[in-house]
Amino acid sequence: MNTKRSAYPYIVWMLIFIVVPLFLVLYFAFTSGDSQTFTDFTFSLDNFKRFLTPTYLKVLGRSINLALISTLLSLIIGYPLAYIISKEKPKTRNTLVLALVIPMWMNFLLRTYAWLTLLGRNGFINNILAKLGLPGLNLMYNNKAILLGMVYNFLPFMVLPIYSVLIKIEKNLVEAAEDLGADKLTVFKKVIFPLSLPGVITGITMVFIPAVSTFVISDLLGGNKYNLIGNIIEQQFRWTGDWHFGSAMSVILMILILVTMALTSKFDKEKEGGGGLW
Amino acid sequence: MVKKHLKKFYMFLVLLFLYAPIIVLVVFSFNNSKSRGTWSGFTLRWYVELFRDAEVLRALYNTILIAVLSSVISTVIGTFAALGIHQIKGFKKSIILNLNYLPVLNPDIVTAISLMALYRFLKIDFGLSTMLLSHIAFSIPYVILSILPKLKQMNVHLAEAAMDLGATPLYALRKVIIPEIMPGIITGGLLAFTLSVDDFVISFFNTGHGVSNLSITIYSMTRRGINPIINALSTLMFISLLVLLLIINKRTDKSLERGGI
Numbered sequence: 001m002n003t004k005r006s007a008y009p010y011i012v013w014m015l016i017f018i019v020v021p022l023f024l025v026l027y028f029a030f031t032s033g034d035s036q037t038f039t040d041f042t043f044s045l046d047n048f049k050r051f052l053t054p055t056y057l058k059v060l061g062r063s064i065n066l067a068l069i070s071t072l073l074s075l076i077i078g079y080p081l082a083y084i085i086s087k088e089k090p091k092t093r094n095t096l097v098l099a100l101v102i103p104m105w106m107n108f109l110l111r112t113y114a115w116l117t118l119l120g121r122n123g124f125i126n127n128i129l130a131k132l133g134l135p136g137l138n139l140m141y142n143n144k145a146i147l148l149g150m151v152y153n154f155l156p157f158m159v160l161p162i163y164s165v166l167i168k169i170e171k172n173l174v175e176a177a178e179d180l181g182a183d184k185l186t187v188f189k190k191v192i193f194p195l196s197l198p199g200v201i202t203g204i205t206m207v208f209i210p211a212v213s214t215f216v217i218s219d220l221l222g223g224n225k226y227n228l229i230g231n232i233i234e235q236q237f238r239w240t241g242d243w244h245f246g247s248a249m250s251v252i253l254m255i256l257i258l259v260t261m262a263l264t265s266k267f268d269k270e271k272e273g274g275g276g277l278w
Numbered sequence: 279m280v281k282k283h284l285k286k287f288y289m290f291l292v293l294l295f296l297y298a299p300i301i302v303l304v305v306f307s308f309n310n311s312k313s314r315g316t317w318s319g320f321t322l323r324w325y326v327e328l329f330r331d332a333e334v335l336r337a338l339y340n341t342i343l344i345a346v347l348s349s350v351i352s353t354v355i356g357t358f359a360a361l362g363i364h365q366i367k368g369f370k371k372s373i374i375l376n377l378n379y380l381p382v383l384n385p386d387i388v389t390a391i392s393l394m395a396l397y398r399f400l401k402i403d404f405g406l407s408t409m410l411l412s413h414i415a416f417s418i419p420y421v422i423l424s425i426l427p428k429l430k431q432m433n434v435h436l437a438e439a440a441m442d443l444g445a446t447p448l449y450a451l452r453k454v455i456i457p458e459i460m461p462g463i464i465t466g467g468l469l470a471f472t473l474s475v476d477d478f479v480i481s482f483f484n485t486g487h488g489v490s491n492l493s494i495t496i497y498s499m500t501r502r503g504i505n506p507i508i509n510a511l512s513t514l515m516f517i518s519l520l521v522l523l524l525i526i527n528k529r530t531d532k533s534l535e536r537g538g539i
Contacts, residue, residue: 002365003361003362003364003365003451004362004365004366005362006358006359006361006362007358007359007361007362007363007365007366007374008362009355009358009359010355010356010358010359010362010363010418010422011374013355013359013415013418014374014377014378016396017393017396017411017415018377018378018380018381018415019377020396020399021392021393021395021396022380022392024392024395024396024399025388025391025392025395028395077292080288081288081289081292084285084288084289085289096289098523099293099296100296102520102523103296103297103300104476105472105515105516105519106300106303106512106515106516107476107478107492107493107496107512108476108478109478109493109496109497109500110299110303110496110504110508110509110512111299111300111303112299113496113500113504114298114299114300114302114303115299117299117302117306118298118299118302122316124302152295152296152299155292155295155296156296209383209385210385210386212385213385213386213387213388215387215479216478216479216497220500230385230387233387233391234387237391237394237483238482238483243391243395246391247391247395250387250388250391250392253385253387253388254384254388257383257384257385261383
C-alpha cells in the first residue's frame with residue numbers, strides 16, 4: 001500500500017514552520033534596518049562585528065564555560081548513578097528511573113525558583129547556620145548558583161541515556177573478560193565504559209545544548225549580574241527590539257551547537273549506537 | 279556490605295538533591311504566611327484562594343486548552359506524516375528526517391525566536407493562536423520520532439494480507455496498521471501533552487499581550503514574588519499526575535498478569 005502521499009501536508013508544514021523561520025533568522029542576521037517595520041533592510045555584517053567586541057565575547061565565553069562545567073558535573077554525578085541503577089533488579093530499576101523522571105513533572109521555573117527558599121539570604125541553609133552560630137553564606141546570585149540550577153535541571157538528561165545503554169550491555173562480555181583474568185577495574189575501563197560511550201555522548205549533548213542556551217536559570221538564580229548569551233538574545237527580542245542583533249547571536253549559538261555535534265559524533269564511531277533517546 | 283550501603287547513600291543523596299525543591303514547594307503551600315523561608319503554621323488558605331484567583335485560573339485554563347489541542351492536532355498530523363515518511367526511501371527520506379530533527383536539536387530559544395520572526399513576517403497577530411501553532415510545530419517532530427520505530431517493527435506483509443482478503447486500503451489502515459502502531463501514537467501524544475504543559479520558552483516568545491499560560495504567569499511572579507497559590511496549584515497538579523501514574527501502572531501490571539507475559 002502506498003501511503004507516501006500522506007507525508008506531503010507535513011512536508012509543506014515543515015517548509016513553513018521549520019525552514020522558512022530559520023531562513024528568516026539568517027536573513028535578519030545579515031541585514032540591518034528597522035526590524036519593527038520590515039522595511040529598508042540592507043545587507044550588513046554590523047551585527048556580527050558588534051558581537052565580536054569584548055563585552056559580548058565575554059558573555060559567550062561565560063556561557064560556554066558554565067555549560068561545559070555543568071556538563072562535566074552532570075557526567076561525574078550522573079554516570080555512577082546510572083551505573084548503580086543498571087545493576088539493580090529490573091523492578092527496582094524501573095522504580096528508580098521513574099523517581100528520576102517524576103520531578104520533571106513539576107514546572108521547572110517553580111522548581112528552580114524553590115532553590116531561593118533553600119539557598120537565599122534568609123533561606124533554609126542560612127537559617128540553620130545562624131542557629132548553629134555560624135556566619136551566613138552568600139549562596140545565591142553567583143556563578144555557582146547558576147551551575148547548581150543547570151545540573152539540577154539537566155542531570156536526568158545525562159543519567160537516562162547512559163542508563164539505557166548500560167542495561168543493554170551483554171553480561172557475557174563482562175563474564176568473558178573476567179574469565180580471561182581481568183579485575184573489576186579493568187573490566188570497567190576496557191569493556192563497560194567503551195560500550196557505554198554512545199550513551200555518554202547523547203547525555204553530553206542533551207545537557208550542553210540546553211545549558212549553553214538557557215536564559216531562565218541565569219535569570220532566576222544569577223540575578224541580573226550574570227548574563228549569558230540566552231539572556232542577551234531574550235533582551236533583543238523581548239525588550240530592545242533589535243531583532244537583527246538577536247538573530248546574529250542565535251546564528252552563532254546554532255554554529256556553536258553544530259560544532260559540538262560534529263565534535264561529539266567523532267567519538268561516536270557507530271552512528272546508530274542506540275544511545276539516543278529516540 | 280559497606281559498598282552496598284555506600285551505593286544506597288549515594289542514590290539517596292542524588293534523589294534528595296532532585297526532590298529538595300519539590301519538598302519545599304509542597305511544604306510551603308501549607309504555610310500560613312506569604313514569605314518564603316519562615317514557617318508560621320499550617321493552613322489550607324492557599325488552596326481555597328486558588329479557586330478564587332481569576333488570573334491563575336485563566337492561566338491554568340489556557341495551559342490545559344493549548345496542551346489538549348496541540349497534542350491532539352500534532353498527533354494526527356504526526357501519525358499521517360510518519361505513515362508517509364516510512365514509505366519514502368533514500369535521499370529524500372534522510373532530508374525529511376533531518377529537517378524533522380532540527381526543532382529537537384535546536385535550543386528552545388532559537389526555535390522560539392525563529393517562529394516569532396515567521397509570525398511577524400506573515401503579519402499574524404500574537405496571541406493564543408500563535409502560541410497554539412508554535413506548540414503544534416514543536417510537538418510534531420517528537421510524535422513522528424515515537425511512531426517511526428513502531429512502523430519499522432511492523433510486519434510489511436500485514437497490510438497486504440488484509441487487502442488480499444478484500445480490505446480496502448483505508449480499511450486496512452484503520453483496522454490493521456493503526457492498531458499495530460498504537461503504542462507509538464499514544465507515547466507520542468502523551469509526550470506532546472507533557473511538552474506543551476512544561477513549555478515556557480516557546481510560549482514566552484510567541485504569546486500576545488495579556489495572554490498567558492501557567493509558565494508565563496509563574497515567570498512574571500518571580501519578579502514580584504511568588505504567590506503561595508501557585509505552590510498550592512503545582513502541588514495539586516503534581517499529586518494528580520502521581521495518582522494517574524499509579525493507576526496506569528496498576529492497570530499495566532494487571533494486563534501483564536492476564537496476558538501471562
